[in-house]
């Protein structure tokens with residue numbers, strides 16, 4: 001039974017969280033939190049405090065508060081991804097972390113050269129992996145796993161279709177063939193409950209600026225199953241991954257824990273801005289967040305059901321965004337942005353609508369579909385150029 005939006009919003013246990021974010025202009029409907037999550041009010045405060053910690057306290061702040069920041073963030077993220085905090089750290093970008101972990105895995109899987117991935121995986125991941133082994137890209141990666149496979153690397157939720165793999169099942173099948181598994185949880189962490197520990201996943205990476213609300217270019221995170229840490233080595237032997245960073249010894253010796261996957265000086269400003277988002281997710285509860293995500297998605301699909309020209313992708317298992325196909329997707333997307341609805345466009349013909357349960361209301365979804373309907377019915381999108389430009 002689909003209720004009216006005011007009833008749905010009134011009964012939403014997460015409704016008050018939206019007030020903990022920097023307000024956006026009235027009438028703007030932001031459905032792109034799967035690309036860049038909104039800014040927590042506390043993040044403004046965190047950044048303001050740098051006037052003292054950097055401005056006045058200067059280098060003393062390293063010891064006072066900065067040096068342990070990746071570890072503090074790891075402790076906050078760990079329960080959100082079902083991981084032992086000893087296996088988690090924050091550093092670099094997702095692409096760089098994928099490179100570090102995939103390289104380390106290929107080194108211990110000597111004798112096997114094959115890396116299995118999926119055709120629609122995020123291109124950056126495929127670019128990185130193709131440099132590290134014989135990349136086998138398949139529409140059915142699970143069937144492609146064999147005794148030749150060193151590493152399986154997939155995105156849990158597809159950035160394009162929103163389809164979600166079965167974390168436990170794929171990991172189990174890979175392990176049956178003695179292959180290691182490296183998951184990209186960029187479109188899952190903070191919205192879909194996952195349990196890296198119980199799935200036995202070997203490795204994972206994810207970015208912090210989507211559902212974790214960490215800010216543009218926020219450092220990514222990485223995970224290594226704790227029992228594996230001592231066997232794996234980062235291909236980047238930087239001083240922050242060294243066991244005794246500040247002794248400046250002539251020989252590199254990897255740190256004993258997950259810190260061995262750090263490379264250089266952590267970007268403290270951007271790391272600090274991640275903390276408020278993680279705290280909010282912990283407070284809201286990942287199960288509660290996922291429950292609302294599914295309701296928002298279901299409500300959206302129900303509302304767009306009557307629109308003839310578009311075709312929503314409806315995979316059986318999914319994350320928290322819905323991709324909708326339209327032959328003039330770029331133009332429709334531009335028309336939506338002009339109408340103060342922000343989704344995004346993904347080549348060749350998809351418009352992605354992301355639902356961030358901490359900030360998106362049912363009324364937002366309703367109004368967004370109303371404006372979409374108008375743009376399609378009145379063919380408003382024809383007024384927008386077909387040529388693409390800028391960040392999409």
Ligand SMILES: Cc1ncc(COP(=O)(O)O)c(C=O)c1O
Pocket residue numbers: 093094095096122124125155159184186187207220
């Ligand atoms: C699945 C996936 N992986 C990785 C990234 C981003 O990687 P990076 O942090 O290197 O920019 C994205 C960005 O949208 C993504 O969708």
